[in-house]
Amino acid sequence: xxxxxxxxxxxxxxxxxxSIGEEEIERSTYxxxxxxxxLGGLFPIHKQGEDGLCGQIQDEDGIxxxxxxxxxxxxxxRNTSILPGIKLGVIVRDTCDSPQYAAHQxxxxxxxxxxxxxxxxxxxxxxxxxxxxxxxxxxxxQTSQVSLEVARLGRLFKVPQISYLSTAKVxxxxxxxxxxxxxxxxxxxxxxxxxxLDVLGYSYxxxxxxxxxxxxxxxxxxxSSKRENICLADPLIIQDENYDEVIEKLLQNKLSKVVIVFxxxxxxxxxxxxxxNRNVTRNFVWIGSDAWASRESVxxxxxxxxxxxxxxxxxxxxxxxxxxxxxxxxxxxxKNARNPWYSEYYSTYCNCSLIRNTKVAKxxxxxxxFKQKINxxxxxxxxYLHFVRDAVYAFALALENLRTxxxxxxxxxxxxxxxxxxxxxxxxxxxxxSFMDVDNYLFQFKSxxxxxxSRYSIITYERGRDGIFDWKNVGxxxxxxxxDLDENFRRKIKExxxxxxxxxxxxxxxxxxxxxxxEGFNDGCCWQCQKCHDFEFKYSEFGCKACPQxxxxxxNKDGTSDCIxxxxxxxxYTNPWALGALAFxxxxxxxxxxxxxxxxxxxxxxxxxxCSRELSCVLIMGTFISFCTTFIIVTKPSDFTCGxxxxxxGFCYTLCYAAVVTKTNRxxxxxxxxxxxxxxxxxxxxxASVVITLALTLVEVVxxxxxxxxxxxxxxxxxxxxxxxxxxxxxxxxFMIGLFFPFLLIISATMYAFKTRKCPGGFNETxxxxxxxxxxxxxxxxxxxxxxxxxxxxxxxxxxAYSLSLSGVVQLSxxxxxxxxxxxxxxxxxxxxxxxxxxxxxxxxxxxxxxQKYFEHRNSTPAIFLNLEMKNLNEDDSSCEENxxxxxxxxxHSHYMKYLKSLRxxxxxxxxxxxxxxxxxxxxxxxxxxxxxx
Numbered sequence: 001x002x003x004x005x006x007x008x009x010x011x012x013x014x015x016x017x018x019s020i021g022e023e024e025i026e027r028s029t030y031x032x033x034x035x036x037x038x039l040g041g042l043f044p045i046h047k048q049g050e051d052g053l054c055g056q057i058q059d060e061d062g063i064x065x066x067x068x069x070x071x072x073x074x075x076x077x078r079n080t081s082i083l084p085g086i087k088l089g090v091i092v093r094d095t096c097d098s099p100q101y102a103a104h105q106x107x108x109x110x111x112x113x114x115x116x117x118x119x120x121x122x123x124x125x126x127x128x129x130x131x132x133x134x135x136x137x138x139x140x141x142q143t144s145q146v147s148l149e150v151a152r153l154g155r156l157f158k159v160p161q162i163s164y165l166s167t168a169k170v171x172x173x174x175x176x177x178x179x180x181x182x183x184x185x186x187x188x189x190x191x192x193x194x195x196x197l198d199v200l201g202y203s204y205x206x207x208x209x210x211x212x213x214x215x216x217x218x219x220x221x222x223x224s225s226k227r228e229n230i231c232l233a234d235p236l237i238i239q240d241e242n243y244d245e246v247i248e249k250l251l252q253n254k255l256s257k258v259v260i261v262f263x264x265x266x267x268x269x270x271x272x273x274x275x276x277n278r279n280v281t282r283n284f285v286w287i288g289s290d291a292w293a294s295r296e297s298v299x300x301x302x303x304x305x306x307x308x309x310x311x312x313x314x315x316x317x318x319x320x321x322x323x324x325x326x327x328x329x330x331x332x333x334x335k336n337a338r339n340p341w342y343s344e345y346y347s348t349y350c351n352c353s354l355i356r357n358t359k360v361a362k363x364x365x366x367x368x369x370f371k372q373k374i375n376x377x378x379x380x381x382x383x384y385l386h387f388v389r390d391a392v393y394a395f396a397l398a399l400e401n402l403r404t405x406x407x408x409x410x411x412x413x414x415x416x417x418x419x420x421x422x423x424x425x426x427x428x429x430x431x432x433x434s435f436m437d438v439d440n441y442l443f444q445f446k447s448x449x450x451x452x453x454s455r456y457s458i459i460t461y462e463r464g465r466d467g468i469f470d471w472k473n474v475g476x477x478x479x480x481x482x483x484d485l486d487e488n489f490r491r492k493i494k495e496x497x498x499x500x501x502x503x504x505x506x507x508x509x510x511x512x513x514x515x516x517x518x519e520g521f522n523d524g525c526c527w528q529c530q531k532c533h534d535f536e537f538k539y540s541e542f543g544c545k546a547c548p549q550x551x552x553x554x555x556n557k558d559g560t561s562d563c564i565x566x567x568x569x570x571x572x573y574t575n576p577w578a579l580g581a582l583a584f585x586x587x588x589x590x591x592x593x594x595x596x597x598x599x600x601x602x603x604x605x606x607x608x609x610x611c612s613r614e615l616s617c618v619l620i621m622g623t624f625i626s627f628c629t630t631f632i633i634v635t636k637p638s639d640f641t642c643g644x645x646x647x648x649x650g651f652c653y654t655l656c657y658a659a660v661v662t663k664t665n666r667x668x669x670x671x672x673x674x675x676x677x678x679x680x681x682x683x684x685x686x687x688a689s690v691v692i693t694l695a696l697t698l699v700e701v702v703x704x705x706x707x708x709x710x711x712x713x714x715x716x717x718x719x720x721x722x723x724x725x726x727x728x729x730x731x732x733x734x735f736m737i738g739l740f741f742p743f744l745l746i747i748s749a750t751m752y753a754f755k756t757r758k759c760p761g762g763f764n765e766t767x768x769x770x771x772x773x774x775x776x777x778x779x780x781x782x783x784x785x786x787x788x789x790x791x792x793x794x795x796x797x798x799x800x801a802y803s804l805s806l807s808g809v810v811q812l813s814x815x816x817x818x819x820x821x822x823x824x825x826x827x828x829x830x831x832x833x834x835x836x837x838x839x840x841x842x843x844x845x846x847x848x849x850x851x852q853k854y855f856e857h858r859n860s861t862p863a864i865f866l867n868l869e870m871k872n873l874n875e876d877d878s879s880c881e882e883n884x885x886x887x888x889x890x891x892x893h894s895h896y897m898k899y900l901k902s903l904r905x906x907x908x909x910x911x912x913x914x915x916x917x918x919x920x921x922x923x924x925x926x927x928x929x930x931x932x933x934x
């Protein structure tokens with residue numbers, strides 16, 4: 001342990017000697033105030049110079065605190081109730097406001113600390129410097145950076161230290177258990193600053209701080225203490241002398257009207273100088289920390305810039321009696337022998353030289369009129385000197401309590417027990433010490449942090465009526481609240497705060513489902529409220545994110561939101577569009593049922609027989625399936641329903657048009673055959689026609705089955721912003737696979753219909769088939785683009801359902817209803833003769849004389865002759881040879897043309913052959929109708 005201590009001390013000594021330099025070591029001066037018990041003192045007598053060395057002597061923060069220490073020691077030593085028979089002394093070293101230099105100066109104190117440590121192990125060790133060997137504690141330093149260096153040494157050698165002005169929060173950590181202070185921590189100063197901002201109506205403030213423990217911990221304390229209604233901008237850090245850059249950034253931020261500066265004296269003064277160079281006056285309300293506020297050296301020459309500044313300082317109070325004591329020193333400044341720096345201070349402060357001060361004297365002068373200068377100055381006494389007094393009293397009374405406990409029966413002097421304990425137990429007595437301060441308030445260190453009571457003065461820098469700038473007290477902060485705030489100051493600042501801050505900074509209270517949209521420098525201080533979009537969720541108070549496809553936001557109790565699966569939606573029986581499609585399909589089912597019933601009722605009539613009853617039934621079955629498919633389309637999609645729907649759509653169309661193609665093909669083959677004998681035309685029976693129809697349908701079935709095997713039916717979700725649409729896979733452009741073959745059947749049916757356009761009326765459905773196909777083609781040409789272009793999958797299903805139902809209605813209306821109309825409302829035409837004769841032709845043979853007489857009285861030249869009329873007009877004709885020009889009612893133009901050609905090729909063919917052929921065609925038609933009855 002001893003070797004370790006010697007080693008550490010040796011290393012520190014070597015390093016500090018190298019860093020400070022021989023010139024500064026030789027310059028070292030110290031003050032000795034002799035006593036029985038000694039304290040160490042560290043005061044910034046000189047300013048910090050270049051490279052951490054000493055500069056010019058301080059005007060305000062060096063000599064006055066030192067003289068306050070001596071003044072308080074004089075009071076204590078004269079007080080017989082405190083340490084009777086014991087004189088309390090001090091050794092004071094100059095820190096030059098430099099951590100490195102202060103550590104060097106503390107090495108002298110280390111001699112006494114090391115001596116006591118070694119003495120416990122080796123009693124024979126002797127220390128020739130009696131002053132340092134009796135040092136029991138240290139008073140100082142002033143700035144937090146210097147105090148940190150000394151506190152590390154105090155922790156190593158277990159020496160109590162009391163600072164009178166260091167406020168850095170880090171010094172309250174358990175890392176420095178021997179550090180005490182009579183001022184509150186910066187955490188309390190930060191709370192006081194936030195309270196001032198709130199009371200004065202400021203809602204936005206910029207922060208500038210140094211990159212030191214004091215500046216960094218001060219800013220952190222501000223952040224931890226800020227309230228919801230007050231926002232701090234992103235901090236600007238002073239480093240590498242970037243003062244101009246900091247001012248520029250403050251000017252760029254239009255919201256920067258209030259600027260909190262957490263910095264020591266020197267960087268704060270340089271920052272204000274940079275503002276002065278930019279002619280920045282009255283642009284900002286400076287909020288000063290205790291390290292630089294009220295320091296004349298900081299504001300001197302920059303008054304116009306600092307005017308209106310507000311600052312928090314540890315409680316500003318005068319030390320009673322000190323002003324008279326300090327002013328009395330000026331009567332004989334060169335006689336203040338116990339303070340080796342006073343003559344230098346006096347000469348610098350009064351801008352004169354003393355005869356005996358050879359260091360600064362350049363010529364002989366009389367004594368400076370110091371008293372006159374003091375009378376012209378305001379606040380000659382620094383307002384924090386009472387904290388120095390508290391530090392000295394804390395040591396003195398702690399030692400007195402230790403003496404009382406250790407020296408029972410001994411009324412004065414130091415007993416042996418006290419001599420031993422004052423080096424080991426003094427820390428414990430400091431934690432329990434209490435006394436009355438200058439305001440007659442109880443002073444004691446806080447047990448958890450070893451800080452002094454939280455007491456601050458609120459001051460502002462303003463121009464007086466006499467034109468002189470000065471810091472003025474406008475209130476106090478104690479026990480966590482502002483007291484005695486000057487009402488005129490409050491009113492003035494509050495009006496300006498609204499002009500500077502509230503007008504430009506919006507801080508509305510946002511609802512739980514709203515986020516804050518930052519304004520200004522995007523530092524989260526000023527914002528407007530805005531709701532997230534319907535497809536976004538709130539992941540923080542400043543941001544929204546889009547939910548993944550198929551998910552929707554869900555608001556949580558804490559104001560944030562997450563994404564959950566969107567509700568599943570699909571076309572079902574409750575949808576209004578689906579209800580319309582179902583109603584339409586239901587109407588079609590009713591129509592189909594009625595149609596089938598009528599056909600069954602008139603099953604054996606000529607009209608029903610002529611329309612191919614079995615194929616008509618197949619056609620009606622196809623339309624029935626078309627209407628039924630609507631009920632599958634609008635139900636909830638599943639693998640089964642999707643497969644059924646894909647199959648039925650192509651199947652029902654194929655079934656319908658396969659029947660139409662078979663029917664027209666059959667009629668075409670019969671009437672265009674070279675032989676007019678029906679038995680020579682194969683596969684024209686009803687059974688054969690049904691087989692052909694089923695064979696054509698089987699082709700479609702094979703195509704659909706292969707399609708379903710290659711692409712099995714399944715469901716999928718279409719993710720939208722607020723919902724997931726459940727749909728069937730494959731119901732898209734690939735849907736045309738199942739409709740390709742029906743489309744070929746439609747083309748074939750149209751061709752055959754055109755080919756049989758001149759067949760007898762009962763068999764001639766050319767107009768109806770063409771009309772049906774035209775309507776279906778037009779509606780499919782409209783349906784396909786509309787279906788593929790639709791983005792609403794519900795509408796897609798509805799379009800498909802309406803298209804199927806519309807096709808069924810068209811087929812019923814055009815291909816079946818005309819037959820039903822004849823059967824129900826024109827029974828006189830439901831005969832064989834009407835079926836054979838109801839035909840129009842664009843050319844015909846000239847009528848016979850007997851027919852000519854009949855048409856003359858009717859004033860017409862018809863091309864259609866009813867079989868009944870022909871029978872009446874030609875009842876006298878007993879043979880085909882009687883009237884060769886008579887045209888049979890079923891004799892078509894094509895047959896007539898063939899007949900003329902045969903006449904041209906064979907001149908010997910008699911005219912009676914025409915009539916004979918006509919009667920043969922009548923036989924063909926009769927046989928077709930008869931075969932429908934089989």
